[in-house]
Amino acid sequence: MTLNTLFDIPPLNTKLKSACQALIDNKTKPLGALGLLEPLALQLALILTRSENHKIELGIPQLVIFAGDHGIAAEGVSIAPSEVTGQMVANFSNGGAAINALCQTLGWQLSVVDCGILVKPELDLNVISQRLGTSTNAFHRKPAMERATLERGFDLANALINNMLEKGTNIFAFGEMGIGNTTSASAIFSAISLLSPKETVGKGTGVSDEIVMKKQALIADALSLHHKQLDTPIGVLQHLGGYEIVQMVASMLTVAKAQKVIVVDGFIATAAALIATQLAPNAKDYMVFAHCSGEQGHQKMLEYLEVTPLLNLGLRLGEGTGAALALPLLQSAAAFYNDMASFTDANVTEVNG
Incomplete structure (x- = not known):
């Protein structure tokens, strides 16, 4: 492809x-x-x-969590170490996370995809392996990934979603897990919107002011280092993105091409939607924006996209939780x-x- x-x-x-x-x-x-x-x-x-x-x-609502680790996490941009990504993937697989409870209650089918995490899941876990590596590169030093890696991620996600489409799903939501991925989302937003990192970086899952300033500085370094390669959406995704964000972008485009419904979750998922709409403006017509999170960059990203979210619950968890909660509203509209x-x-x- x-x-x-x-x-x-x-x-x-x-x-x-x-x-x-x-x-x-x-x-x-x-x-x-x-x-x-x-x-x-x-x-x-x-x-x-x-x-x-x-x-x-609305046929067979499907929520897919894409998980990937980020090299930038080693710089201390999160309250948790990268090992937590793999631990949470195991938690998803074992049914113990918030998203499991919501999917079970609300009627979503849940799938978990390893896009490239440091700790490979055990064989007996029900996790789909679409690994692009163990972690992206720290993007303030080098591109997050090679172009060939990005293209492989597109191929894998496209095949996965097409398989689900063939089974009758016509409504998809995409969640994510990846320590450091709010930093990647902020960098993507800054590169596309030309807003400064001070305007796109928030506290994520609850980091200190010191970490916020560190995230801003690292993103500023990355934008300076890669500025000649950030003139296209694919360039932004390759140099600043994550393995899970790559596969979310491809998944959204696959669903839109099939003319089905995309339910967009929080900050990281909206960063993927932003890239997708830059690549294919018509994709936005198939997107329902589930909620506005407590992340300041997410609020500004929604404004940049000129969309109105359905919910505003102060969520800042990720995992697809906001998208999951929107399903009863879609069912009510129908x-x-x-x-x-x-x-x-x-x-x-x-x-x-």
Whole structure:
């Protein structure tokens, strides 16, 4: 597979927009009374239906956690050592993490992918191996990875998601695990938005002010070192990204190319979405932004993308937790679109003027 084959994303079928919007407006409610559920229902209808008379069907919701270690973590940019990535992958596999509880409660199928972590999972753990190495390079000294490594990550993720698509999944969420990956996400955002690291770096999972300043300095060094290679989204991803971020980008593009729904999680997942939309602007039409996290860079990234998240719960965990929590909202949007009566059907006097 060449990278360019994933960048040709079809636009939404806007020919249906007026009819689907009219169907929503004619439900037994005042115009706009269901708030953000209304544009969400319209988006789902445009992605998943071929006629305004077709119901929205959400098939086999799949949440995939991509895990990868970052060389920059050795510089002390996190409250936890890199070994925690592998430990949490084992926790995911054993069903003990927050995301396991949420997926079990809400109805997501959960898959865990080792994209390249320091400690390789034990053979008896139910983890999908798509390893690109044991860790990226420390990006303030050299590119995070080779171009060939990035392309291999795209191939692996594309094959994985296509397999899930063939089984009937039409709604995907992507979570991540990787000590140091908020530093990578901040660097990606700075490179694309041209905002300074002071504007894109926050406290992550709760680091000290001293560590925040260290992260800012390391990112500034990386931006200076690689500035000639940061003029394309792929250049940014190769030089500043992570193995898990690479596979999230490719996965999002694969889902968008298949014209299915992408539920975007927090800061790191939104950094992947930012790269994906830079590579293929139409990909954004297939993305539902689940929540705004407590990370300042995430708030600014959502503003940069000009999108409105569904939730704002102060989450800063990752793992796909915010995306998981959005599923009942998608199901509710589909339910009112599919099942709510119109004024005519219910013999109710129309209140929309």
